[in-house]
Amino acid sequence: MKTDVLIIGAGLMGASTALHLAMRGCQCIVIDKASPGRHASGSNAGGLRQLNRDPAEIPLTVEAARMWQNIESLVDSDCDARFTGQLRVAENQSDMDKLEQRAALLRSMGYQHEEMIGKQALYQLVPALSPHCVGGLICRHDGYARPYHALTAFRRKAESLGVVFHPCTEAYHIEQTGEDWQLHTSKGDFSSNILVNCAGAWAGQLADLLNEPVPLTPKALMLMVTERLPHFVDPVMGAASRKLSFKQMQNGTLIIGGALVAKLDFELEKTQIDWLQLANSAKTVIDFFPQLSNVRIIRAWAGIEGFLPDAIPVISASQTAKNAYHAFGFSAHGFQLSPVVGRILSQLILDGQSELPIEPFNISRFAQKKS
Amino acid sequence: MFKQFSDSTTNTIEVVLNGQAIQVTQGISVAAMILAQGLRFNRTTPVSNSKYAPFCMMGVCYDCLMVIDGKPNQRACSIRVKQGMKIDTQQGVGPALRTSVGG
Amino acid sequence: MDNHYQLLIIGAGPAGLAAATTASRLGVSCALLDEQPEPGGQIYRSIESVSGQRAQTLGSEYLRGKQLAKAFRDCDAAYFPETQVWSLNNQRQVGILHKEESKIITADQILVASGAMERPVPFPGWTLPGVMQAGAGQILFKSAGMIPDDGVVLAGSGPLLLLLAWQYMHAGVEIKAILDVTPLSNHLLALPKLPKALLAHQYLSKGLAYQKELRRAGVKTKIGVSSLQANGEEYLESVSYNHFSRQQTIETDVLLTHFGVIPHIWLTQSAGCHHIWDKHQQCWRPQHDEWGKTSIDGILVAGDGAGINGARSAEHAGRLAGLQAVYALRVITRQERDEQAVNDRKWMLDDRHIRPFLEAYFAIPDEILATPDNHTIICRCEEVTAGEIRNAVKNGHGDSNQVKFLTRCGMGPCQGRQCANAVAHIVADAGGAPVSDQSHFRGRPPVTPLTLAQLASLSEADTQ
Numbered sequence: 033m034k035t036d037v038l039i040i041g042a043g044l045m046g047a048s049t050a051l052h053l054a055m056r057g058c059q060c061i062v063i064d065k066a067s068p069g070r071h072a073s074g075s076n077a078g079g080l081r082q083l084n085r086d087p088a089e090i091p092l093t094v095e096a097a098r099m100w101q102n103i104e105s106l107v108d109s110d111c112d113a114r115f116t117g118q119l120r121v122a123e124n125q126s127d128m129d130k131l132e133q134r135a136a137l138l139r140s141m142g143y144q145h146e147e148m149i150g151k152q153a154l155y156q157l158v159p160a161l162s163p164h165c166v167g168g169l170i171c172r173h174d175g176y177a178r179p180y181h182a183l184t185a186f187r188r189k190a191e192s193l194g195v196v197f198h199p200c201t202e203a204y205h206i207e208q209t210g211e212d213w214q215l216h217t218s219k220g221d222f223s224s225n226i227l228v229n230c231a232g233a234w235a236g237q238l239a240d241l242l243n244e245p246v247p248l249t250p251k252a253l254m255l256m257v258t259e260r261l262p263h264f265v266d267p268v269m270g271a272a273s274r275k276l277s278f279k280q281m282q283n284g285t286l287i288i289g290g291a292l293v294a295k296l297d298f299e300l301e302k303t304q305i306d307w308l309q310l311a312n313s314a315k316t317v318i319d320f321f322p323q324l325s326n327v328r329i330i331r332a333w334a335g336i337e338g339f340l341p342d343a344i345p346v347i348s349a350s351q352t353a354k355n356a357y358h359a360f361g362f363s364a365h366g367f368q369l370s371p372v373v374g375r376i377l378s379q380l381i382l383d384g385q386s387e388l389p390i391e392p393f394n395i396s397r398f399a400q401k402k403s
Numbered sequence: 404m405f406k407q408f409s410d411s412t413t414n415t416i417e418v419v420l421n422g423q424a425i426q427v428t429q430g431i432s433v434a435a436m437i438l439a440q441g442l443r444f445n446r447t448t449p450v451s452n453s454k455y456a457p458f459c460m461m462g463v464c465y466d467c468l469m470v471i472d473g474k475p476n477q478r479a480c481s482i483r484v485k486q487g488m489k490i491d492t493q494q495g496v497g498p499a500l501r502t503s504v505g506g
Numbered sequence: 507m508d509n510h511y512q513l514l515i516i517g518a519g520p521a522g523l524a525a526a527t528t529a530s531r532l533g534v535s536c537a538l539l540d541e542q543p544e545p546g547g548q549i550y551r552s553i554e555s556v557s558g559q560r561a562q563t564l565g566s567e568y569l570r571g572k573q574l575a576k577a578f579r580d581c582d583a584a585y586f587p588e589t590q591v592w593s594l595n596n597q598r599q600v601g602i603l604h605k606e607e608s609k610i611i612t613a614d615q616i617l618v619a620s621g622a623m624e625r626p627v628p629f630p631g632w633t634l635p636g637v638m639q640a641g642a643g644q645i646l647f648k649s650a651g652m653i654p655d656d657g658v659v660l661a662g663s664g665p666l667l668l669l670l671a672w673q674y675m676h677a678g679v680e681i682k683a684i685l686d687v688t689p690l691s692n693h694l695l696a697l698p699k700l701p702k703a704l705l706a707h708q709y710l711s712k713g714l715a716y717q718k719e720l721r722r723a724g725v726k727t728k729i730g731v732s733s734l735q736a737n738g739e740e741y742l743e744s745v746s747y748n749h750f751s752r753q754q755t756i757e758t759d760v761l762l763t764h765f766g767v768i769p770h771i772w773l774t775q776s777a778g779c780h781h782i783w784d785k786h787q788q789c790w791r792p793q794h795d796e797w798g799k800t801s802i803d804g805i806l807v808a809g810d811g812a813g814i815n816g817a818r819s820a821e822h823a824g825r826l827a828g829l830q831a832v833y834a835l836r837v838i839t840r841q842e843r844d845e846q847a848v849n850d851r852k853w854m855l856d857d858r859h860i861r862p863f864l865e866a867y868f869a870i871p872d873e874i875l876a877t878p879d880n881h882t883i884i885c886r887c888e889e890v891t892a893g894e895i896r897n898a899v900k901n902g903h904g905d906s907n908q909v910k911f912l913t914r915c916g917m918g919p920c921q922g923r924q925c926a927n928a929v930a931h932i933v934a935d936a937g938g939a940p941v942s943d944q945s946h947f948r949g950r951p952p953v954t955p956l957t958l959a960q961l962a963s964l965s966e967a968d969t970q
Contacts, residue, residue, distance in 0.1 A: 264499070284496050308964065318962055326474050405653065453889070455633065459639050483543070
């Protein structure tokens with residue numbers, strides 16, 4: 033099969049890139065070794081968070097937030113997005129100082145979206161919170177969406193514009209003849225002008241094949257979800273100095289996470305829940321919301337995601353091969369960025385440049401580490 | 404719906420079912436007790452507000468969830484009645500959680 | 507409770523009791539964990555406390571549990587009733603909840619004897635109060651001495667339906683009808699298996715005797731029933747069905763259904779043991795050898811949790827797995843294991859002669875399993891209908907796990923126990939692929955829900 037652009041990875045980044053390319057009249061094929069959303073894209077916590085991002089990501093996250101506010105115009109579905117705000121809670125003065133510093137950094141960069149609030153405003157916003165907290169840093173336009181629904185919406189919209197997805201298609205061998213790419217897979221051969229690597233935790237293997245190795249580490253982040261509860265909290269909650277990420281979904285369930293890493297057998301793609309870490313997480317939740325002590329956990333799981341040492345992604349053209357592009361290594365905070373990353377890649381591919389500053393995400397930053 | 408077979412124990416204890424103190428057979432599960440009392444449902448569902456009653460009686464279906472001693476989502480089939488136990492029909496996701504300090 | 511045992515057994519039904527007794531007699535440190543307050547499992551539930559009159563009504567097969575429980579009580583195995591097992595992994599770490607505290611303990615050998623559950627088969631109205639599984643009727647009788655007081659309709663297929671009818675008849679319950687949905691074509695399909703089944707004729711003659719007694723007592727059994735439906739505004743009011751092309755309705759406030767039983771595989775699945783679709787038993791079961799060894803080193807299965815073979819076989823399989831565990835612990839030699847296993851292996855083979863016949867005779871037809879009408883609720887917890895599942899498949903969500911992601915089917919408190927099989931059948935049917943190719947819902951622990959406080963009580967020391 034021949035196409036303009038061949039995208040490896042049918043997760044959110046791949047689907048968003050395909051969608052943006054298709055919107056500009058490009059033919060795309062997306063292949064995935066599993067079913068779409070099998071790993072990080074389907075099993076992440078769905079946070080729409082600008083709060084507390086790396087400074088390099090701020091121009092992207094702000095643009096992505098604008099796109100999420102209007103996501104229905106892009107993908108014909110609201111992806112169940114809710115803009116309830118995201119909040120980092122301070123438990124003492126040193127937490128407050130830390131958050132103040134962060135707010136000052138953003139102001140110095142000319143951004144206003146992260147805002148300090150005092151104790152009174154905090155308890156107005158989250159009356160259910162344990163009384164010991166003193167304030168917080170909030171991004172009011174943040175929120176959450178349902179990851180698998182978002183992925184489905186991106187995929188379906190892309191399909192409506194002619195993109196073809198090939199799930200459960202394993203890439204065996206890749207080669208470049210002239211400037212074109214040939215890919216041999218379990219479901220036949222594909223050829224294209226352009227190759228895009230959106231392979232998530234597996235993207236490092238593809239980068240290796242293009243002779244530009246990156247220190248991408250696969251890890252599995254754990255989440256747990258409770259039974260449905262009466263509505264009791266609006267914003268997505270984090271803490272200034274503790275591992276906590278916590279939200280109540282529209283259906284009443286709570287999703288609890290916070291960068292907790294499961295045991296992972298990457299070869300077998302098997303994850304194993306580390307209960308001791310989840311026990312600590314449960315303690316943290318109870319510290320902030322003692323009334324949740326008797327709430328039941330229904331499921332815990334871990335999704336496999338690619339992490340880079342500087343915890344920001346690679347979004348760039350290949351430095352070693354012509355007509356190849358990368359978007360991976362989102363280090364567990366890619367969900368919110370997905371609409372804008374697809375647009376950036378489409379611009380890189382079709383215009384040769386992006387309107388947003390993406391130099392920090394160039395894959396060349398890992399090149400000098402090669403011996 | 405259900406009654407006790409003639410051989411059943413006649414030892415009773417007192418529980419409070421939906422606010423009313425009643426005498427019930429000792430040693431049976433809460434789910435068996437409500438069926439014996441003729442209570443036709445133990446909860447309404449969070450999705451459609453339908454009435455649900457015990458279904459499997461062996462702890463796998465979770466249809467028999469009730470509020471027991473103030474705790475929601477308890478499997479009535481897997482908990483035995485106790486003297487003084489407070490048992491309530493569960494409405495949807497259960498009673499509101501405390502959402503204000505001291506409230 | 508210790509933090510480590512040589513052998514840990516989960517489930518105090520016939521398999522677990524027999525295994526614990528066998529292993530502890532051979533000097534192995536052994537603990538038996540069980541959800542119930544008394545040993546016996548579901549089949550011998552309340553066996554230690556049941557009154558003589560009720561026990562007689564339940565029949566001689568039930569009374570067999572007394573000896574098993576007694577032998578177990580007389581052995582040295584540690585026993586922890588009212589204990590939930592919420593996690594098991596391939597490192598043989600077992601997450602348990604005992605007296606409101608969670609703990610992770612380990613063992614060199616683990617036997618999962620988790621037993622069976624009723625095969626959940628969705629049909630219109632099956633969520634109405636008053637519709638229950640036949641097993642629920644039995645449990646109410648065994649453990650609470652409760653019987654329907656205004657008559658009952660029994661519907662479905664399988665030996666338990668007959669047994670329950672017989673027990674109810676002896677307890678003086680009015681049986682309004684037995685609606686047998688076993689397709690008449692099954693009789694022909696099962697015929698070739700009959701000669702072998704005659705080797706286990708005790709089951710056949712018992713079944714025939716039950717039928718005869720019921721007939722003599724005037725109980726109506728309708729065979730070849732289809733289109734079973736429970737009706738009622740808020741509660742069950744009547745049951746309707748099709749019988750030889752005639753639509754019939756019976757008023758009743760209790761309907762007990764039975765469509766066979768399936769292994770309760772949530773623990774072995776969560777541990778990552780390899781499971782296979784057993785087309786004869788129409789269910790998934792853990793793959794295992796004749797000693798109960800699964801694909802994971804040191805994890806064994808026995809009893810109906812390993813595949814449905816009934817209570818007697820469970821007892822034999824439990825002893826074999828117990829011997830295997832003791833052998834794996836190097837307490838006995840291979841030769842000693844084999845010598846001590848001779849009788850159980852023989853009895854188990856004899857006992858299983860009946861299974862191919864029963865499986866063919868009581869096979870549930872695809873019309874019932876795979877094609878419930880679009881309005882029928884499949885996931886009781888999240889109230890997801892067959893139509894929603896078919897729609898998801900049509901829109902490219904081609905496996906059970908994708909359907910679950912999209913529809914929340916299987917995401918409620920029962921964790922998919924009541925819908926996993928039905929979803930597999932419907933997805934297979936909608937996608938035009940055999941059910942044996944379908945994936946089960948991925949195991950998402952905890953296997954039983956755990957409160958945040960119970961989870962938080964897990965401490966560093968417990969995981970050593």
